Amino acid sequence: MFPIHDETTAPEASKPLLEQAKKNLGTIPNLEKVMAESPALLEGYVRLWELFDTTSLSLIERQVVYQTANFENQCEYCVPWHTKLSQLAGMPPNEIEALRRGAELSDPKLEALRRFTQSLILNRGKIVEAELKAFFRAGYCAQQALEVILGIAVKTMSNYTNSIAGTPLDKAVEKLTWKKPIISMKTNTELLGERSGCQQL
Structure with a gap:
């Protein structure tokens, strides 16, 4: 029901985000592969994660x-x-x-x-x-x-x-x-x- 994408099968808008995950982590976690079905969700997740990293919390x-x-x-x-x-x-x-x-x-x-x-x-x-x-x-x-x-x-x-x-x-x-x-x-x-x-x- 929920496909697990990779850089070749993901929607075009998700491919750069998957490549970024691979660059950051050395691998693409299955979570991002599942989220890739919805480029909007994947982008929201990636961007908010990055924003949380900029907060004053250690x-x-x-x-x-x-x-x-x-x-x-x-x-x-x-x-x-x-x-x-x-x-x-x-x-x-x-x-x-x-x-x-x-x-x-x-x-x-x-x-x-x-x-x-x-x-x-x-x-x-x-x-x-x-x-x-x-x-x-x-x-x-x-x-x-x-x-x-x-x-x-x-x-x-x-x-x-x-x-x-x-x-x-x-x-x-x-x-x-x-x-x-x-x-x-x-x-x-x-x-x-x-x-x-x-x-x-």
């Missing part, structure tokens, strides 16, 4: 945003790729594993970023004021709050594409396969109580 912080979105959207294709990208970015192995498990990060600032990103996704942007203030207290600013939204937009395109297309995992990351672990679900109120130390009434 390379590791951008991977936290990406991997948090991958986890919450249960993207079995993207988690392995961003595990590899996080390794290349120099993220500590324990933090990489925590992101794969949806667990708390040991770095307090990165954990605040993960929580903020997670809340935006789970609440469809309707974040509560206390969570926004916690993000700012961790050292982030209004600009970076908006940049997180850009990162989520990038992942929405890739995660949703992989979901409907069942994109096969590339050999380059097949040793990093991932399934979303079963974790206990807590309400936002419970999570806020844990963060503030407040007793639930």
Whole structure:
């Protein structure tokens, strides 16, 4: 139903974008090959990815945003790729594993970023004021709050594409396969109580 294109079969408008992906990564990931069926989607994805790279968030912080979105959207294709990208970015192995498990990060600032990103996704942007203030207290600013939204937009395109297309995992990351672990679900109120130390009434 969803063809996996290459430089010869893709629509003409997608071919330069596939060539760019090959130049940047040394290979063309299956995600871009699937997106190539829609040149507009592929171009939007490539351009927004490039824009996210120009934000004030560090390379590791951008991977936290990406991997948090991958986890919450249960993207079995993207988690392995961003595990590899996080390794290349120099993220500590324990933090990489925590992101794969949806667990708390040991770095307090990165954990605040993960929580903020997670809340935006789970609440469809309707974040509560206390969570926004916690993000700012961790050292982030209004600009970076908006940049997180850009990162989520990038992942929405890739995660949703992989979901409907069942994109096969590339050999380059097949040793990093991932399934979303079963974790206990807590309400936002419970999570806020844990963060503030407040007793639930």
